[in-house]
Amino acid sequence: MVIYTNNARKLTDYALQTFKMTDYFEYVLTRDEVKNSKPDPEGIEKLIEKFGKTKESTIFIGDSWVDAETAINAGIDFVYFGLESAPGTRRKKIEANYTVKDMSELISLLCENS
Numbered sequence: 001m002v003i004y005t006n007n008a009r010k011l012t013d014y015a016l017q018t019f020k021m022t023d024y025f026e027y028v029l030t031r032d033e034v035k036n037s038k039p040d041p042e043g044i045e046k047l048i049e050k051f052g053k054t055k056e057s058t059i060f061i062g063d064s065w066v067d068a069e070t071a072i073n074a075g076i077d078f079v080y081f082g083l084e085s086a087p088g089t090r091r092k093k094i095e096a097n098y099t100v101k102d103m104s105e106l107i108s109l110l111c112e113n114s
Contacts, residue, residue: 001025038066
């Protein structure tokens with residue numbers, strides 16, 4: 001698992017260290033390491049290339065319209081993590097491939113698709 005965030009590197013590292021989550025992720029990509037941030041697909045494309053994956057084997061999990069648009073722009077599946085249906089955007093309603101409301105649902109979904 002990796003993180004791709006529109007937050008700055010300094011804030012992201014602080015949050016991961018504060019909540020003792022650094023060991024849960026193989027790699028972290030922030031807005032500081034891309035030229036074009038979300039919803040541009042550049043970050044997703046970098047991650048797919050870095051790990052030698054395909055679009056078909058990549059799932060983007062997010063909680064916002066910008067995450068959904070990033071997945072759409074990259075041509076990959078999107079899992080919306082939230083209590084309601086997938087978010088709308090300024091241009092269109094996003095249809096998530098999956099919607100989960102908590103971590104247990106997410107873990108079950110990932111186990112089913114691995």
